[in-house]
Amino acid sequence: MSGKQRAKIPEPAIRRLSFYRRHLADLAALGVATISSREIAQVYGLEPFQVRKDLSYFGSFGRRGRGYPVRTLLRRLERILGLDRRWRIALVGAGNIGMALFRYAEYRRQGFEIAAVFDADPRKIGTRLEHGVTVQPMERIGAAVAELGIRIGIVAVPPGAAQQAAEALAAAGIKAILSFPGGQVLVPKDVALRRVNLEADLEALSYFLANK
Amino acid sequence: MSGKQRAKIPEPAIRRLSFYRRHLADLAALGVATISSREIAQVYGLEPFQVRKDLSYFGSFGRRGRGYPVRTLLRRLERILGLDRRWRIALVGAGNIGMALFRYAEYRRQGFEIAAVFDADPRKIGTRLEHGVTVQPMERIGAAVAELGIRIGIVAVPPGAAQQAAEALAAAGIKAILSFPGGQVLVPKDVALRRVNLEADLEALSYFLANK
DNA sequence: ATATGTGAAACTGTTCACAGCT
DNA sequence: AGCTGTGAACAGTTTCACATAT
Numbered sequence: 001m002s003g004k005q006r007a008k009i010p011e012p013a014i015r016r017l018s019f020y021r022r023h024l025a026d027l028a029a030l031g032v033a034t035i036s037s038r039e040i041a042q043v044y045g046l047e048p049f050q051v052r053k054d055l056s057y058f059g060s061f062g063r064r065g066r067g068y069p070v071r072t073l074l075r076r077l078e079r080i081l082g083l084d085r086r087w088r089i090a091l092v093g094a095g096n097i098g099m100a101l102f103r104y105a106e107y108r109r110q111g112f113e114i115a116a117v118f119d120a121d122p123r124k125i126g127t128r129l130e131h132g133v134t135v136q137p138m139e140r141i142g143a144a145v146a147e148l149g150i151r152i153g154i155v156a157v158p159p160g161a162a163q164q165a166a167e168a169l170a171a172a173g174i175k176a177i178l179s180f181p182g183g184q185v186l187v188p189k190d191v192a193l194r195r196v197n198l199e200a201d202l203e204a205l206s207y208f209l210a211n212k
Numbered sequence: 213m214s215g216k217q218r219a220k221i222p223e224p225a226i227r228r229l230s231f232y233r234r235h236l237a238d239l240a241a242l243g244v245a246t247i248s249s250r251e252i253a254q255v256y257g258l259e260p261f262q263v264r265k266d267l268s269y270f271g272s273f274g275r276r277g278r279g280y281p282v283r284t285l286l287r288r289l290e291r292i293l294g295l296d297r298r299w300r301i302a303l304v305g306a307g308n309i310g311m312a313l314f315r316y317a318e319y320r321r322q323g324f325e326i327a328a329v330f331d332a333d334p335r336k337i338g339t340r341l342e343h344g345v346t347v348q349p350m351e352r353i354g355a356a357v358a359e360l361g362i363r364i365g366i367v368a369v370p371p372g373a374a375q376q377a378a379e380a381l382a383a384a385g386i387k388a389i390l391s392f393p394g395g396q397v398l399v400p401k402d403v404a405l406r407r408v409n410l411e412a413d414l415e416a417l418s419y420f421l422a423n424k
Numbered sequence: 425a426t427a428t429g430t431g432a433a434a435c436t437g438t439t440c441a442c443a444g445c446t
Numbered sequence: 447a448g449c450t451g452t453g454a455a456c457a458g459t460t461t462c463a464c465a466t467a468t
Contacts, residue, residue: 008458010458010459010460011416011458011459012459012460013459014415014416014419015409015412015416017415017419018409018411018412018415018416019394019412021415022394022395022411023396026395036426036427036428037427037428038427043396044396045398047460047461048427048428049429049460049461049462049463050460050461052427052428052429052430053429053430053459053460053461055428055429056428056429056430060428060429061428062427062428062429063427063428063467063468064426064427064428064429064466064467064468065425065426065427065428065467065468066426066427066428066467066468067426067427067428068428080419080422080423081415081418081419081422082415082418082419082421082422082423083415083418085422087414087418087421096312096315096316097312097316099312100308100309100311100312101410103308104308104309104410106371106394106411107410107411107414110411110414110415111418112414112418151421152414152417152418152421159318175420175421175424176417176418176420176421177417178410178413178414178417182231182234182318183234183238184235184255184256186257192417192420192421194413194416194417196408196410196413197227197230198313198316198319198390198408199230199234199318199319199322200227200230200231201390201406201408202299202319202322202324202364202390203226203227203229203230203233203293203294203295203322204223204226204227204230204406205364205388205389205390205404205406206293206294206295206299206323206324206364206388207226207229207292207293207294208387208388208404209294209299209363209364209387209388209404210292210293210294210297211292211294212387220436222436222437222438223436223437224437224438225437248448248449248450249449249450250449259438259439260449260450261438261439261440261441261451261452262438262439264449264450264451264452265437265438265439265451265452267450267451268450268451268452272450272451273450274449274450274451275445275446275449275450276444276445276446276448276449276450276451277445277446277447277448277449277450278445278446278448278449278450279448279449279450280450
């Protein structure tokens with residue numbers, strides 16, 4: 001092992017690392033060699049000490065008086081976030097949201113690849129998608145995950161079917177799930193579940209407007 | 213005014229309120245009259261005291277020894293979250309993600325309605341969508357927001373265009389924005405900005421898998 | 425002079441324990 | 447006995463101040 005990984009790292013810090021990585025990638029493409037915590041912070045409306053603290057959980061990457069070297073910090077962040085490898089994803093649900101995610105190409109650049117798509121609707125089975133992917137029946141999840149070395153699952157089914165989809169992924173050995181439906185989704189505690197809840201996001205905005 | 217609204221309420225508590233509301237709506241539909249904090253908590257893998265604490269920020273809705281009356285608590289939560297009215301939304305970006313959101317019908321039930329759609333691509337202008345909505349040019353944002361009484365904005369454009377889209381919404385008087393692109397999006401501080409960042413979500417899962 | 429790295433302080437949010445009703 | 451409501455203890459996160467290096 002190489003890093004320090006000493007204390008427990010705040011969850012929110014990990015998510016900000018992802019922001020920093022993105023900005024550093026832009027800077028690297030522009031040929032910028034060095035960047036200060038102040039400049040990174042500015043882009044996302046954060047404070048410089050927040051950026052420095054977040055980075056300090058993983059090591060000392062900067063030079064005092066100078067700032068951070070863009071290319072090496074970028075590489076370190078990619079490594080920390082596990083983006084120095086390819087992650088295959090199983091998408092459950094070939095509906096509205098599922099298909100939009102499949103077509104959304106941005107994440108491919110970071111090494112994420114939706115390698116298999118599943119749906120419960122018999123009429124959708126066999127549909128040919130881009131990149132040689134074909135919609136498969138739910139029963140195939142276990143086999144496909146093993147065959148393709150899939151490590152991440154995305155659940156994009158209607159709320160009522162979410163629990164079942166998550167269980168199928170967990171049963172196939174998937175330990176990291178991104179779930180879109182708003183209803184009940186309980187997984188074994190060794191499985192990392194991250195929920196994207198557009199309904200809750202809109203309702204939080206509604207709360208803000210109604211109570212300000 | 214009616215409620216207490218005493219202390220400052222944790223942001224995460226608001227988001228959980230949205231969960232509780234959803235479950236209560238299901239229970240009400242089933243004709244369930246009373247529910248305990250323990251039962252509500254179970255559905256989302258939370259603890260009973262968390263549910264009680266969250267609710268207690270807004271008042272005392274339960275009866276000791278009995279639990280919470282489903283229908284009245286549901287109505288109170290709807291009111292607190294501002295769901296007792298209709299919210300019109302301006303969607304900027306008629307691409308992949310934008311169109312999936314437009315077609316995604318779930319949020320309509322909570323009183324949210326995408327009343328106008330905008331895009332910078334001239335070829336998309338004039339495209340007729342469902343519910344009598346037509347794709348309009350960006351320059352129309354100000355007028356449409358005023359005419360239709362739009363209060364919420366959704367940004368679903370490519371990363372490079374996000375800042376501009378957010379500024380156009382803010383300039384039109386929008387005070388609540390939900391943004392999908394991952395790049396820079398800075399808004400005046402009286403505007404509530406909530407970011408949905410799928411890239412950061414995936415990278416957090418990647419981090420988890422790479423470091424567990 | 426400039427900018428990082430970090431221990432300690434301040435703050436925010438969660439968990440607990442139990443008093444108070446039904 | 448059963449379950450809510452909440453102040454107080456605890457834990458986690460952010461902010462600060464400053465020592466340290468270029």
